Amino acid sequence: MAGERVSLDDALSNVDVLDDLPLSDQQPMVEAQSCSVVYTANFDTNFEDRNAYVTGIAKYMEEAATHAELNKLLEEGEQHAVMLYTWRCCSRAIPQPKSNEQPNRVEIYEKTVKVLSEEVKKLTKFMKFQHKAIEVFCNQVKRLCHQEKRKDFVSEAYLLTLGKFINMFAVLDELKNMKSSVKNDYSTYRRAAQFLKVLSDTQSLQESQNLSMFLATQNKVRDSLKEKLQTIGAHEELLCEVVNISVHMFENKMYLTPKEKQMLVKVMGFGLFLIDSDGCNINKLDQKKKIRIDKIDKIFKNLEVVPLFGDMQIAPFNYIKRSKNFDAKLWPLCSASTISPQASLMCHLPRIREEHIKYISDLARYSNEVITTYKETARTDAENRDISDLAQRGLMLLSDWTSVVTEVYSWKLLHPTDHHANKTCPIDAEEYERATRYNYSPDEKFGLIEVIAMIKGLQVLMARMEIVFLDSIRKNIYQELQDFVQLTLRDPLRKAVKNKKELLRSILVSVRETSADWIKGYEPSEDPALKGKKDPDQGGFEIKVRRRNVGSEELELSLYVPPGPSSTQLYMVRTMLESLISDKSGGKKTLRKEMDGQHLVLIDEFHKTSFIWSYLLNFSGRHAPCPCNFPNWHGHVRRTTCLYPNRHGHVRRTTCDVPRACTLTGTGMCDVPRTCTLTGTGMCDVPRTCTLTGMGTCDVPRTCTLTGTGMCDVPVPVP
Known part of the structure; x- marks a missing residue:
């Protein structure tokens, strides 16, 4: 049969027969729009053209300028969130000295500092950013809560931007809490840096100590923000407006993307947590009709869990349960044991x-x-x-x-x-x-x-x-x-x-x-x-x-x-x-x-x-x-972006859509760190040797060890 010849006409007729094959009824066709190389015009100028509208009211032109600066901070916060979310433990792949007499101990520490120094710089930038963002946010709150400004009109767009800041702080704080690998990597770097006396000057030592405490302290972003807000008089009135505009927009479906909808819910939960304190009881604010706990209770019950970032989730009602004056009687729906419609x-x-x-x-x-x-x-x-x-x-x-x-x-x-x-x-x-x-x-x-x-x-x-x-x-x-x-x-x-x-x-x-x-x-x-x-x-x-x-x-x-x-x-x-x-x-x-x-x-x-x-x-x-x-x-199927240096010293991005089997369970998709093919331990982030040239880092597409086709992101044995 292997040597049997088939004419072109017969081959084409066999293909045509495929159209007559019966298919199971009611089988959905799961096929998205094909992604082609296109360009789109972005009409969002981030208020750069605000000076063109000289006929507008000056107050709102100034507000537009403030908006532009706040939006830049929000974009930077998004980058830090991506950095934390995509962080994978490097220290587990780094060999550790087994004794003080190990001959290559100094070399190992030098390589450790060299590999992790760039990552530590990202963490330092993150720490400085959250300080700056909290300072800017609190300055805006302080300006709007001034005695002469409290009755001024604050636009819906401006309140929503403040809500986006509250959401950003919540996301960054939770990501920092969840990522234990960040703390482990920094501890590994600090141990090596102290041995090599890299952190010798006073400023470096102080910065290292601050970063260590920042990463080690749970809820540091949240607590720092709340502590700073407590020093501002009447801040709770402005935050009530932010929470109320979030409730209003949620109830009237004034959003489009799922991300915006879920952001409003997170703002309600974290906003009420920031308001509640010794000097301000959210239960009394409800009695004064400053907020509507019954409405928020219904929203939290219908949406018990929302995505935090990526595939991480959070329950917004947990913020309420952690608040100082939490009273379960005022939250009958959320406190009930019934299953959410969600x-x-x-x-x-x-x-x-x-x-x-x-x-x-x-x-x-x-x-x-x-x-x-x-x-x-x-x-x-x-x-x-x-x-x-x-x-x-x-x-x-x-x-x-x-x-x-x-x-x-x-x-x-x-x-x-x-x-x-x-x-x-x-x-x-x-x-x-x-x-x-x-x-x-x-x-x-x-x-x-x-x-x-x-x-x-x-x-x-x-x-x-x-x-x-x-x-x-x-x-x-x-x-x-x-x-x-x-x-x-x-x-x-x-x-x-x-x-x-x-x-x-x-x-x-x-x-x-x-x-x-x-x-x-x-x-x-x-x-x-x-x-x-x-x-x-x-x-x-x-x-x-x-x-x-x-x-x-x-x-x-x-x-x-x-x-x-x-x-x-x-x-x-x-x-x-x-x-x-x-x-x-x-x-x-x-x-x-x-x-x-x-x-x-x-x-x-x-x-x-x-x-x-x-x-x-x-x-x-x-x-x-x-x-x-x-x-x-x-x-x-997991879509991941692979970042690794090529032989020219640049960074290459590739995307693997090939299903990988879990190395522990043998099925499904593995999120478990894989064993390094070079060191035999931890998760491998080390450049692999090119299987064709025997040197450098391989940029040649590799055959998938699971499917036998395409380009695979699965580690291959080093020859």
Whole structure:
């Protein structure tokens, strides 16, 4: 049979027969969007263009400058979190001197210092960063809590940024607590450095001592932050506002990604912990209606466990239980022994199926129209609005479904099953197996794959419509913004001028000048509203709002797709409008009392609608990440980034998707340190000898020892 020849026609016919093979019904197709080399435009300028909007209110321009600095600190904090999360123990792979008389003892210590010195520098930077971040955060709190500033308006965006700082401190503190390998590596380095007398000067010794105490002390970041806040008067009032805005945004679903949703929950828990102290009892704050414990209790019960960072989890209610004035009676839902709704995927599955079918049908209708229909005229405002709403629905569905998946597996990981709860679970099963392999019923396993397939499939379909979505999103946002600032704000501006409300008038004028795109390039000076007068009885006063896609007479403009407002422009407009409808204004009388109720409703509606615009304008970067938020144990495939020096002294990044068997259990995915193929102990981070050249570090793709194909990250024996 080995020598039998098969003609090309026979071979092709055999391949065609594969189409007729029967496949099992209801098998989900789990295939995500293919990743190609593309570029996307990022419209988030981090307020670098703030000086361009000189017509804006100076106070909010200053706030934008502060925002920019705070965002840079948040990015730096994210880098330190990644550093801690990806830290793997190096000291276990480093040989230790067995006696004081060992001949190469000095050489071993010198190599140890050389290898670990760069890693220790990262830890020193982390320690200095948390000092700096706490100082900056507390300075902002102190500024806002000043006696003259307490009644001033603080924007929703600014409170949310303070909430992001609270979340960052919680994440960094928990990661530092969990990573014992960091302490072990630094102890190894310090022992070697002291032997070689590297830390000889006073400054180095003091810095080493500070770093050692910082790493060894549990909850150091948390306690330092709380201690610093206790010195600031009325800080609890501002933190209550941060907690309340988190509750408000969570209840009204004012978020998009699962990460943002889970961040709000962590801010509630850690924020209340920071507030509660000897001088401030959160139970009394609840009685004074400063916070709503009943609402937070319900949220914590529905979301008992949230991802901390990566595949690490945390229970936000634990912060409340550690607080000084914890009273279980005020937290009846969280204190009850009933299982959280978060634990069950099956209760969400019927709803997800129905939403998927309905949305896919709507998406298919628009997709068919785009593919099969050619229109000589541009889309109308109503059509652009419908397509933009469709894109928004799709993003929110992707977010909601992904949240369900991440929340279910997060709960399962912190609540492993046992032999009594699941008879198929062996008594001697590993804890990781009890949390994953035996912690799901057959229906849950099938449902999990089904939901993941829906998410990935919807992502692919939305990616095909990306050009259409982006075009309609930008045109719709442009149209809604221009209609609002040029038409809707005319009447409030007229009344502000007529009644001589100068502050109100200046804010409304600033909003228009910041964002209006007048058809003649400038605001019509003959507009009666600017003088506080009514429109003429005969004919009125018509304002033509520019439409970039209105018809053949403006063909050159119809080809232009407006990019929508920049991130800074949108921030300025929303913040100035928010100051009009806020209950706090810094004066004896709030601005909202100077406006008619109908105008407040219109401004409030626009403010709520425009919240999602920043996400829609970044549509390309929003619909892609959601399906990537799945557990790295799914399918027993682990994606890891390998960092090792090559023979040119650079660092090479490779990604291995090849399943590896655990060296202890023989199954699943191994997170257990592997034995070093050079030293025979610990986990190997040592460069391996090239199997082709016999020298240096091998950059040649190696054959996987498990599958026989591809490039494997599994250690290979050194020849």
